[in-house]
Amino acid sequence: MSVNQESEKSIALSIKNLNKSFAVDNDLVDVIKDLTLDVEEGEFISIVGPSGCGKSTLFRIIGGLDTPTDGTVSIEGRQVSGIDQDISMVFQENRLFPWRRVKDNILFGLDDERRKKLGKEEQKALVDKYIELVDLKGFENSYPKQLSGGMKQRASIARTLISDPKVLLLDEPFSALDAFTRMSLQNALTDIWRKEKKTMILITHDIDEAVFLGTKIVVLSERPTRIKRIFDVNIDRPRDRSSDEFTNLRRDVMREFFGHKSEAVEYNI
Amino acid sequence: MRGKKIILSLILPVVLVILWEIGGRTGSINPSLFPTPGRIFQAFLKTMGNGKLEANIFVSLRRVFLGYLAGAFLGILAGVIMGLSETVHTVFSVIFEVLRPIPIMAWVPVLILWIGIGEPSKVIVIMIGSFWPIFLNTYDGIRNVDRKYIEVAQIFRKKRLQTIFEVMLPAALPSIFTGLRVGIGSAWVSVIGAELIAASAGLGFMISYSRELAQPANMYVAVLVIGIIGYFINVIIKKVEVKLLKWN
Structure with a gap:
């Protein structure tokens, strides 16, 4: 450009x-x-x-x-x-981990350095923020197989956003x-x-x-x-x-x- | 629906037992080869009563428990390491490919020669028997972890160990459980085999000893108990699997 x-x-x-x-x-x-x-x-x-x-x-x-x-x-x-x-990526296939609940999938995106600095409560609050942002409230504890294709992609976007890339x-x-x-x-x-x-x-x-x-x-x-x-x-x-x-x-x-x-x-x- | 299925599954065994009993009583089935179900049940109560059956069950279960635990530990460890490192796999490949096809029972005399007739030789036979299916399935599971999942870990800059424990192992878990299920069957086969060849206690020993003493009813008690225990072990493993893999 x-x-x-x-x-x-x-x-x-x-x-x-x-x-x-x-x-x-x-x-x-x-x-x-x-x-x-x-x-x-x-x-x-x-x-x-x-x-x-x-x-x-x-x-x-x-x-x-x-x-x-x-x-x-x-x-x-x-x-x-x-x-x-x-730099982070949202993949074509959602690539959520089927063995992790939605909230834990999103938490996976959080940078380890940052994660160490945050307490359990702060981590949870951060995950909640992104769950709300992608409109997945109520599905925090679901496994990916329980979600529709669109919801999976929302979770995948939240996982990338929480890693806070530029x-x-x-x-x-x-x-x-x-x-x-x-x-x-x-x-x-x-x-x-x-x-x-x-x-x-x-x-x-x-x-x-x-x-x-x-x-x-x-x-x-x-x-x-x-x-x-x-x-x-x-x-x-x-x-x-x-x-x-x-x-x-x-x-x-x-x-x-x-x-x-x-x-x-x-x-x- | 469920009740109906249970009834349907019980019809055939019940009919067979009744026919067997009638056949034995009318003399059309030789009772010294096939003691009637009634006689077997009496033998069951008698061996339970004098504590012999429980003692033999306990001895066999203890061997299976120790051998299976060791086999599962080594199988998963070797499977993970070789699944992760092509070099280690190549180094061991020839030895493993030669050892693997050896039937478990062939190890019994070899082990007796090495370490005698005591408990360790039996436990090791069971360990070998359960090792192979657990190792192979773990190895396959780790090798076949979808690259796409590993890329996700890379993109989020996870460390190698974290990637192994949080991505590769969970992804391989269904495969590892297949190995554990096949492995317990194999452990159960191994213990009875080892006890048939050389033992002074255990369900396998009970079978061969009853044959020597011409007590066919006791022999059948041991055979049936082996089947029933195997069935319950399978049920337990399935329960654990369903609980651990509820995401699958």
């Missing part, structure tokens, strides 16, 4: 000249090619891109689960290598949910983002979701992944999915996504 001249906000996350290639049968395949992106503090970036492009790889590199071939990732000017306290990566968190649950979680996520004032980056396949949630939309190309275009989303919240500005932007993103091909119109139903 180019630095906005008028804005005084600082850069939360900065990705510079990132490259990633994998060795496949003695060949080097470029997955990410020279990707550079600046994300301002408090932004909500929606990343869309064709499936099979390097979106998830990009996230795994930012999150420290994978290493780049070349290039850097920095948080507030500090270069990070590997897993970092300031940047939250959300890797297609709602892709496995039905349409209505997804919309309700998109609303919930908007509220959480506004209350917590975290910088969030979302990968999604759903252009509607990207427009509904993002302050900016980054459209990625096919492999090797580079940034095709960045859209600013200047639509007031709460956003009306049927308003002209919403549908117009969605159409523009869709066109960019499909490379101005005529299918765009047919997909846009």
Whole structure:
């Protein structure tokens, strides 16, 4: 993201000249090619891109689960290598531990250093705060198998929030949910983002979701992944999915996504 | 529904016992090979009355308890360590693959040669018998912990030991319990086998001794008691499992 001249906000996350290639049968395949992106503090970036492009790889590199071939990732000017306290992730599958109750799953996200400083009561209060934030009150003592898909993903978001990262990566968190649950979680996520004032980056396949949630939309190309275009989303919240500005932007993103091909119109139903 | 099922499950055994009794009384079943259920029950009361049965049950249970405890401890320990370290697994792999297929009973004479006919040799046979299924299932359980769970621990920057105790072990627990259940069956088989070959007390000894004394009814008492105790051990383990794995 180019630095906005008028804005005084600082850069939360900065990705510079990132490259990633994998060795496949003695060949080097470029997955990410020279990707550079600046994300301002408090932004909500929606990343869309064709499936099979390097979106998830990009996230795994930012999150420290994978290493780049070349290039850097920095948080507030500090270069990070590997897993970092300031970056955390909500996974596509909720990845809750089935043997832990909801409250204990959320507590797992709490940083150990911080946990040592807090008493049992303070820990509980903190867990309760996030349970309330994601609207899971009354389900603290449930096991994950007793929750619906949407509730599991809420718990998973709470577990990531309690770790108090500066940047939250959300890797297609709602892709496995039905349409209505997804919309309700998109609303919930908007509220959480506004209350917590975290910088969030979302990968999604759903252009509607990207427009509904993002302050900016980054459209990625096919492999090797580079940034095709960045859209600013200047639509007031709460956003009306049927308003002209919403549908117009969605159409523009869709066109960019499909490379101005005529299918765009047919997909846009 | 539950009551109906219990009744249904009891019909066949009851009918068989009645037929057996009638067959024995009418002489169509040889009572010196198959004493009637009535005679077996009398033998049961008699051996209970003079304390012989309880003494033998106690001896066998004590051996199983000690051997199983040792086997479970070593099996889980070895399974976890080898599940975590491919190097340790490779170092032990050849020895383990050769030792594993050896039938438990083959160890009985070997152990008697090494450490004599006393209690330790029997306890060790049971330990070996329960070790293998517990080790194998624990090893598999640890090896097959979903990488995705481990990544969660990484993302939240948990230490190695914490990851092992809070993520890998609980994730492997269902598999470990499968091992414990198979292991207790194997321990029970081992104790009777060891006692049949060389012992001066225990349910296995009671079987072979009754055969020597031509007391078939006592023999059947021991055989049936072995089955009934095995059944109850299984029930107990299942209860513990349900309680510990209620999330599963």
